[in-house]
Amino acid sequence: MPELPEVETIKLGLQKKILGLRITKVQVNSPKSFIGNPNQVEGKKVVDIWRKAKMLGVELSEDQTILLFHLKMSGQLIYEDGGRFIGGHPTEDMLGKMPNSHTRVIFSFSDGSHLYFNDQRKFGWIRVSNKAQVTSNKLFEKLGPEPLEKSFTWQILKQNLLKHKSMPIKVAIMDQSVVSGVGNIYSNEACFDAKLDPRTKVGDLGDGEFKAIHKGVIKVIKNGIKHGGSTRAHFVDPEGHKGYFLDYAKVYWRDKHPCKVCKTEIKKITLGGRGTYFCPRCQS
Ligand SMILES: [Zn+2]
Numbered sequence: 501m502p503e504l505p506e507v508e509t510i511k512l513g514l515q516k517k518i519l520g521l522r523i524t525k526v527q528v529n530s531p532k533s534f535i536g537n538p539n540q541v542e543g544k545k546v547v548d549i550w551r552k553a554k555m556l557g558v559e560l561s562e563d564q565t566i567l568l569f570h571l572k573m574s575g576q577l578i579y580e581d582g583g584r585f586i587g588g589h590p591t592e593d594m595l596g597k598m599p600n601s602h603t604r605v606i607f608s609f610s611d612g613s614h615l616y617f618n619d620q621r622k623f624g625w626i627r628v629s630n631k632a633q634v635t636s637n638k639l640f641e642k643l644g645p646e647p648l649e650k651s652f653t654w655q656i657l658k659q660n661l662l663k664h665k666s667m668p669i670k671v672a673i674m675d676q677s678v679v680s681g682v683g684n685i686y687s688n689e690a691c692f693d694a695k696l697d698p699r700t701k702v703g704d705l706g707d708g709e710f711k712a713i714h715k716g717v718i719k720v721i722k723n724g725i726k727h728g729g730s731t732r733a734h735f736v737d738p739e740g741h742k743g744y745f746l747d748y749a750k751v752y753w754r755d756k757h758p759c760k761v762c763k764t765e766i767k768k769i770t771l772g773g774r775g776t777y778f779c780p781r782c783q784s
Contacts, residue, residue, distance in 0.1 A: 502571055502588055504554060504647070504681030505724030510577060510587035511551045514558075517579055518546050522610035523560070533604035533619055536628025540565055553643050553680035557634065564631040569617070575624030581613035591620065644679045647721045652679065654714035661702045661710070669705065669713060670698030671772035682717060684774045686724060688752045690716035697783045698776050699769075723748060751777040 502510075522545045526538035544560035551557070556569040571577070576588035578598055586594050593600055598616050605617040605626055617626060634640065644660055645652040657679060664672040672678060673687045682690070691698045693716030696709060705713075727748055750760055755768035759779040769776050 502554060503683040503686055503724070504551075504721055505686070505727075506587065507551050507554050507556060507571070507681070508725050511549055511556055513585055513587065514556075514577075514579070515549050517581065517585075517613070518558075518609060518615065519549065521546055521613070523607055524610055525606075525608040527606040527608075528604075529599075529606070530604040530619075530622060532622055533617065533624065534626050534628075540628050541567060552640060553646070553676060554683075559631075566629045566631060566634055568625075568627045568629050568634070570625055572619075572621075572623035572625070574619055574621040576616075576618040578616040578618060579613065580616070581611070588618075589620075594618065642677050644675075644677045646680050647682065647717050652714075652718070654711045657714045657717075658707070658710040661705075661713075665701065665703035667702055668699045668771055669696055669702055670776055671774075672702050673713065673717065674772075674774075679717060682721070685749070685752045686717070686720045688777050689720040689749060691778060692716075692751045692783060693719055695783055698771060698778050751779060753777070 522543065523541055524543070526534070526541050528534040528538055541560065544562055544565060546558055547561050548559035549556065550559075554570065558567040558569070559565075560567065569575075569577070571588045574589045574591075576586060576591070576594055578584065578586050578594060580598060591602075593602065598614070599606055600618070602618040602620050603616050604619050604622070607615040607617075609615070617624070645656060660678040661669070661672050664675065664678070670687050670691050673682055673690060674684065688698070690713060694709065694712035696705075696713060700709075751766050754766045755777055757766050758764065759766055759782060762779065762781050764779055764781040766777055767780055769778075
């Protein structure tokens with residue numbers, strides 16, 4: 501599943517490409533993937549694009565209609581305007597001809613370009629909403645602070661984490677009500693940055709450690725965005741560059757490789773059902 505930096509990268513790219521364009525047609529191939537009436541969208545201009553946690557919002561002209569996107573497990577956004585950019589879950593067929601059998605929704609724009617929403621497993625969705633609904637939306641209510649906003653202080657993080665005293669820190673930091681948008685990759689990296697054993701129970705952390713994990717989350721998310729996201733294999737960002745963050749990852753997907761700091765072999769365990777990577781020496 502894409503994490504915050506991948507969705508942020510898609511947002512930045514779409515801002516460059518479709519801001520100001522009019523949506524001329526919405527073709528819905530799978531009703532499950534598009535909630536709402538396409539007529540409410542057609543003919544309107546894209547005036548703003550934002551991200552909240554892993555959700556993208558596309559604001560339209562005239563009546564404050566907003567299109568919400570959530571890519572979930574296997575969603576992809578593929579934009580074609582002569583060139584192509586791709587964001588989201590990587591697959592072999594994302595590089596082939598569009599549309600294909602996994603294309604659920606097609607947006608056509610006033611300049612002849614197209615945005616394809618592909619989703620193999622159909623957990624992702626696009627929803628027609630509006631400003632009033634979005635501000636009172638339950639999807640947003642449950643979300644913790646954005647890691648790069650000022651409201652994300654170490655004290656707030658500590659307070660939110662302490663709701664999960666018996667949980668390992670690595671698992672608790674992935675709860676979206678604790679902090680928005682941190683998934684498996686960045687929780688692994690943040691624990692390494694904070695020099696914390698990912699198995700440490702939240703209830704056993706002191707203030708110094710809460711401060712360290714707070715700093716770690718901000719640092720790894722910023723690095724992720726700087727390197728255009730982290731998706732393995734075929735990820736291509738909206739400018740056509742591959743996501744290179746994993747080249748910079750300290751522990752994620754690096755089991756049996758030497759730690760970049762102390763050369764100790766990185767260990768892999770399963771924690772909360774997810775692959776967990778750490779340096780037994782730096783994080784003890
Ligand atoms: Zn190490």
